[in-house]
Amino acid sequence: MTGYVVVIEEGPDSxxxxxxxxxxxxxxxxxxxxxxxxxxxxxxxxxKGLIVDGDPVPPPSNAAAVVFVDPAAA
Incomplete structure (x- = not known):
């Protein structure tokens, strides 16, 4: 199983x-x-489409991190 980074953003309605x-x-x-x-x-x-078409499947190359910032210390 391969894991890809996914960014989920919240909008006003979705x-x-x-x-x-x-x-x-x-x-x-x-x-x-x-x-x-x-x-x-x-x-x-x-x-699946990439595989069917004979194209390479890109490996996961990105990593994600949550960065906490103290506004008072900025």
Missing amino acids: FGAWSPDLPGVIAAAETREECETLMRQAIAFHI
């Missing part, structure tokens, strides 16, 4: 997701959970 390793693979939904599910499906569909 959530959107994208992956820096897979340009153009996106998802949007009303809830975060649904967005994550749709993104997982979109990634799987994209990778």
